[in-house]
Amino acid sequence: MLFWSDVKCAARACITLVCLCYSVSGSAHFLELIPSTDIVSTPAQSKVAFTIQFTHPMAQGPLMDLAAPEQFAVFGPMGKQDLRASLSAHKRHQQQFFTAEYQIKRPGDYLFYVVPKPYWEPAEGKMIVHYTKVVVDAYGMEQGWDTELGLPTEIVPLTRPFGLWTGNLFQGVVKRDGKPVPFAEVEVEWKNDGSITPPADPYVTQVVRADVNGTFSYVMPKSGWWGFAALLEGEHTMQSPEGKQVPIEQGGLIWVYTRDMK
Template sequence: MPARRARRAVLSALLLTPLLAVPPAATAHFQELIPSTEIVDADTGGELSMALTFTHPMEQGPAMAMGEPAAFGVLTADGKQDLKEALEPTQVDGKAAYRASYEVPGPGGYIFYVEPAPYWEPAEGVMIVHYTKTVVDAYGAEAGWDRMVGLPVEIEPLTRPYGLWTGNVFTGVIKKGGEPVPFAEVEVEWRNDGSVEPPAAPFVTQVLKADANGVFSYAMPRAGWWGFAALIEGDEPMQNPDGEDVPVEEGALIWVRARDMAP
């Protein structure tokens, strides 16, 4: 049973326990990698700021403490550039997070990515590693948006991941080791700006499954940043802080932004 499904089963059981009057804590973990804009042009200027937070986007937190990322960089037509030295520690909700700045040197497609430090989630009994990326277009290049970083698990976009209107359908292929993952579970969350109060728990995290070819699609109903997290069980266990071998949840994440049409 996938870790997330097992966690939901545990929470359902807890909800049936009459002694529990306090609702369960937020459960959907998302590694955020949010640039100040997804489209760089003469109006925005070439300096990007990046926010890296491990959190629950739709519920606006709480954030979870990030360890120092194992990798942070950008992929362009010239290859990968290591940006770890650009990371600056910060805090969100009193928890460790990171930020970075990047000066876009010219036109092109810029795929920013992070491999965070593994996160121990005792409630699930798993180590979580969410390999995350987002794509920025600079100065109208509109090229290279489908390049693959080569992460252990990764979403290949079939829809160009910028220039998206509210209501557009985003489609991608979930890959592990470069091969599609059939029927992988995908969790989707909107990065809530405080304007939406989910009416019930199922509205917080949208859940879908890829098809037999690892392809999934989702129509984004509101403007803002949307995170797509394909959840895959790792091949090898990791040691938790107590030195015990535990399962690993590998996440292939991509963040895309939808915008409203101006009247």
């Protein structure tokens, strides 16, 4: 025999499950490439540690399984360096992510980037490939931060992507194969440190549209890491693990850090 209290408990469980699914589905996929610092000012800071994971930054998860990247590299004062050998694999909740370290030896701007293996998202029926980069400035050289890496989809910053105060305007150009993408959609998320609970789903992922020249703008209202993801539909399809030809979400991402002015 069912009692009214049992019915109410079951109803609460169903509502909780629906809300949880809604919240996660409202979060965007972001490939995080987060360094221990975006500015190296002293030799003590010169060994930069990285965390590379595929997740929902504002929702603080869940973590998605990340295969070993096809590329992890840096372009800087010494040219391009392949950094895949520096990757260390780890697991959290049975999902794989990576860490790495890099020793900066010369002044200059270092553009670190990841080319991941395609990720199958069955809920959306598509493969996801997010070309992701972050810039680390060393010893105040401040040269080369706007270098184009030639990634299939890329955000080229118009604002210097380091030394940013909270409230600064960040601008970039969305490019595909080196050409601006008019009216491209850019999703923006803050890497939540647990201090913010979004009041409604639309606050999780901010969305801006580039102009006819592929240029977008966004004012960052809080200190911390901000991810900008230009998401384009791939020009070709790809075979899914289920053997079907499916669309590709081709993303160009850049991470920038802001600090409060104190």
